[in-house]
Amino acid sequence: MRSYTIIAPAKINLYLEIISDRPDGYHELAMILQSIALADEINLRSISSEKIQLNCNHPQVPTNESNLAYKAAALMARQFPEALTKYGGVEITINKHIPVAAGLAGGSTNAAAVLMGIDLLWGLGLTKSELEELGATLGSDVPFCVAGGTVIATGRGDQLSSLTGLDNIYIVLAKYRSLEVSTAWAYKTYRQEFSSSYLRETENLSARAAAVHSREIVKAILNKNSIEIAKKLHNDLERVVLPAYPQVLKLRELFATQEGVLGTMMSGSGPAVFALLESKQQAEAVKLKMRDAIPDEDLELFVSRTITHGIQVRSST
Numbered sequence: 001m002r003s004y005t006i007i008a009p010a011k012i013n014l015y016l017e018i019i020s021d022r023p024d025g026y027h028e029l030a031m032i033l034q035s036i037a038l039a040d041e042i043n044l045r046s047i048s049s050e051k052i053q054l055n056c057n058h059p060q061v062p063t064n065e066s067n068l069a070y071k072a073a074a075l076m077a078r079q080f081p082e083a084l085t086k087y088g089g090v091e092i093t094i095n096k097h098i099p100v101a102a103g104l105a106g107g108s109t110n111a112a113a114v115l116m117g118i119d120l121l122w123g124l125g126l127t128k129s130e131l132e133e134l135g136a137t138l139g140s141d142v143p144f145c146v147a148g149g150t151v152i153a154t155g156r157g158d159q160l161s162s163l164t165g166l167d168n169i170y171i172v173l174a175k176y177r178s179l180e181v182s183t184a185w186a187y188k189t190y191r192q193e194f195s196s197s198y199l200r201e202t203e204n205l206s207a208r209a210a211a212v213h214s215r216e217i218v219k220a221i222l223n224k225n226s227i228e229i230a231k232k233l234h235n236d237l238e239r240v241v242l243p244a245y246p247q248v249l250k251l252r253e254l255f256a257t258q259e260g261v262l263g264t265m266m267s268g269s270g271p272a273v274f275a276l277l278e279s280k281q282q283a284e285a286v287k288l289k290m291r292d293a294i295p296d297e298d299l300e301l302f303v304s305r306t307i308t309h310g311i312q313v314r315s316s317t
């Protein structure tokens with residue numbers, strides 16, 4: 001039986017602007033998404049029965065049909081029933097390193113890895129854009145996770161345009177283990193608090209403003225200027241999450257006062273907060289300072305870095 005071990009990286013949002021709400025309940029966005037080295041390891045193995053089996057070492061992650069990786073496998077089975085009959089089902093084992101419900105696309109990157117892994121297991125030869133299209137039916141962040149690197153994302157986050165990748169900008173990530181923020185809640189609250197009719201009326205103006213602001217950070221990315229990138233970090237969802245979660249605001253404020261921090265921002269719908277730094281040494285020093293300031297064991301701290309690629313196959317048998 002064949003098997004693949006796949007490395008599935010997390011993402012951070014360098015830029016997230018909500019342009020308008022949409023009739024389908026989603027929001028029109030202008031984002032810049034960035035893959036980081038922090039990753040889950042996923043093993044996919046063909047099994048003789050036409051079933052999907054899932055194991056995960058993390059207690060907060062479901063191992064039933066509600067797991068996004070399971071949903072990705074079920075989607076492939078529905079799309080390619082002949083391949084399922086020919087090659088059999090799949091056993092998925094997720095070794096979690098990415099904090100769960102953090103705004104780091106943990107579930108989405110697992111789903112993207114399963115789409116890509118089953119494509120390999122069943123020899124389907126799907127293109128990246130076909131995999132992205134399948135991924136979009138599972139969640140807005142999945143197409144980006146298929147693409148990886150540094151990407152401008154528009155629409156509901158599924159229209160992608162890749163930029164030259166940003167390599168080795170160091171990151172410290174902070175997340176309270178027991179704190180989860182629902183993405184649906186964050187967008188819904190934003191819609192309620194920042195009047196959707198106002199957004200609709202000013203849609204054109206707002207879209208133009210977003211284009212101008214995102215253009216500035218894109219320019220900094222193209223110049224690989226980490227100081228300018230850090231100055232232009234932006235996330236509209238902070239406007240609802242920070243007031244509702246004072247612990248997240250505190251992390252944000254604490255990061256901002258640390259020596260060497262170029263910029264700090266919440267990732268996606270949170271509650272993970274990241275800081276950008278020039279070097280690994282500085283990042284390790286900031287991690288220690290944060291630990292000293294907040295000795296609470298519930299706080300998880302990671303040093304990571306930006307990478308120019310997405311999902312990668314580590315080994316196959």
Ligand SMILES: C[C@](O)(CO)[C@H](O)COP(=O)(O)OP(=O)(O)OC[C@H]1O[C@@H](n2ccc(N)nc2=O)[C@H](O)[C@@H]1O
Pocket residue numbers: 013016025026027028029031103105108138139140141142155156157183184187188268269
């Ligand atoms: C916050 C981000 O992670 C930033 O990259 C994404 O925008 C969210 O991506 P995701 O978790 O894959 O989101 P989905 O699973 O597609 O949607 C979760 C919920 O978020 C809201 N949602 C999501 C994306 C979007 N453009 N507008 C929305 O309003 C919807 O209420 C949806 O029910």
Ligand SMILES: Nc1ncnc2c1ncn2[C@@H]1O[C@H](COP(=O)(O)OP(=O)(O)OP(=O)(O)O)[C@@H](O)[C@H]1O
Pocket residue numbers: 060061062066067068069094099100101102103104105106107108110111141183268269270
């Ligand atoms: N493979 C998976 N990995 C992690 N969580 C999963 C997975 N499948 C389902 N979940 C559930 O989904 C919820 C969101 O977890 P996830 O880690 O994907 O959030 P996230 O990082 O905020 O995602 P995003 O940034 O795409 O909004 C969790 O409460 C978890 O129980």
